Amino acid sequence: MKIIITGGAGFIGSHIVDAYINAGHTVAVIDDLSTGFRKNVNPKAKFYNVDIRDAAAVDRVLKKERPEAVNHHAAIAEVVKSLRDPMPTLQVNVLGTTNVLLAFGRHGKGKNRKFIFSSTGGAIYGEPKKIPADESADTVPLSPYGLSKLLGEEIIKFYARQYGFRYLIFRYPNVYGPRQNPKGEAGVVAIFGGIMKSGARPTIFGDGTKARDYTFVHDIVRANTIALRKGVNETVNLGWGKKVTDRMIFDAIAAALDYEGEPIFAPYRTGEVYQIAIKAAKAKKILGWQPKVPLADGIRMALETV
Numbered sequence: 001m002k003i004i005i006t007g008g009a010g011f012i013g014s015h016i017v018d019a020y021i022n023a024g025h026t027v028a029v030i031d032d033l034s035t036g037f038r039k040n041v042n043p044k045a046k047f048y049n050v051d052i053r054d055a056a057a058v059d060r061v062l063k064k065e066r067p068e069a070v071n072h073h074a075a076i077a078e079v080v081k082s083l084r085d086p087m088p089t090l091q092v093n094v095l096g097t098t099n100v101l102l103a104f105g106r107h108g109k110g111k112n113r114k115f116i117f118s119s120t121g122g123a124i125y126g127e128p129k130k131i132p133a134d135e136s137a138d139t140v141p142l143s144p145y146g147l148s149k150l151l152g153e154e155i156i157k158f159y160a161r162q163y164g165f166r167y168l169i170f171r172y173p174n175v176y177g178p179r180q181n182p183k184g185e186a187g188v189v190a191i192f193g194g195i196m197k198s199g200a201r202p203t204i205f206g207d208g209t210k211a212r213d214y215t216f217v218h219d220i221v222r223a224n225t226i227a228l229r230k231g232v233n234e235t236v237n238l239g240w241g242k243k244v245t246d247r248m249i250f251d252a253i254a255a256a257l258d259y260e261g262e263p264i265f266a267p268y269r270t271g272e273v274y275q276i277a278i279k280a281a282k283a284k285k286i287l288g289w290q291p292k293v294p295l296a297d298g299i300r301m302a303l304e305t306v
């Protein structure tokens with residue numbers, strides 16, 4: 001299958017590129033290297049250094065490649081940054097996504113052509129009444145980042161109807177693993193791991209009870225591989241459905257690194273969800289997907305590249 005992966009130089013996207021190439025697919029990557037790295041891109045993939053805000057450039061690539069699937073991971077994926085300065089996040093995640101959809105509508109190939117999207121379960125449900133949240137929970141984003149992903153989902157559904165292509169929307173938990181960029185704000189395993197390795201003390205925002213649903217990147221990649229065959233016009237959560245607090249993640253990383261220091265506690269940051277876990281029963285039912293990699297094993301593998 002011919003597949004374009006946007007954001008394929010980034011953390012999650014680059015692992016998906018590897019998996020698709022290993023499965024025998026032909027892959028082209030679109031990425032502007034704003035947070036991704038050229039060295040992450042599998043040498044067997046074609047690489048286009050293109051900003052998805054550039055409608056004409058995106059159209060040219062899709063016209064040339066005529067993909068049967070687009071797996072869309074390019075985004076500005078930082079909650080706090082989006083609160084400080086919302087426009088870049090909205091431009092890339094909403095208008096950039098629209099550019100990719102329009103180009104795929106015009107140039108995508110085949111009757112079963114499909115658009116796969118990396119939305120967020122962590123930032124789209126706000127503070128859900130029930131944890132773990134399933135797909136029927138209200139969407140109440142607390143940040144422009146969460147809003148941008150919700151808008152992205154709606155625009156995908158609109159253009160899928162307009163052009164008659166298929167879509168599968170994933171709402172991700174907190175994904176962690178090798179190649180995660182410790183300079184961002186989302187990769188707490190990479191950030192804490194890097195700081196502990198340098199002998200300094202990581203900062204926890206809040207009292208350590210803030211919680212996320214941590215899922216290893218290989219599990220997320222497996223869902224994206226299944227997505228090429230299964231799941232038509234669905235929105236599907238991925239995750240363990242389990243809350244892992246900041247204190248628990250700190251202790252797990254410290255244990256893996258034999259680190260004996262204590263965290264610094266700083267005030268909570270506004271716009272960040274307090275606690276979330278994502279129920280993935282639907283993914284099990286329609287995709288046969290369940291996470292497999294336990295937290296301690298995943299942390300060990302993630303820390304190898306920090």
Ligand code: NAD
Pocket residue numbers: 006007008009010011012013030031032033034035036037050051052053072073074075076077092096118119120121122172173174175176181186
């Ligand atoms: P990442 O920053 O490593 O990857 C994003 C990639 O998109 C980078 O390679 C970056 O260079 C590229 N990019 C950014 N703006 C671009 C633009 N204007 N044009 C072209 N390329 C651009 O982040 P990640 O953690 O790998 O996230 C990948 C996707 O998964 C994002 O869409 C993110 O919102 C989503 N997601 C991630 C998580 C997580 O826990 N990491 C959770 C939920 C959703």
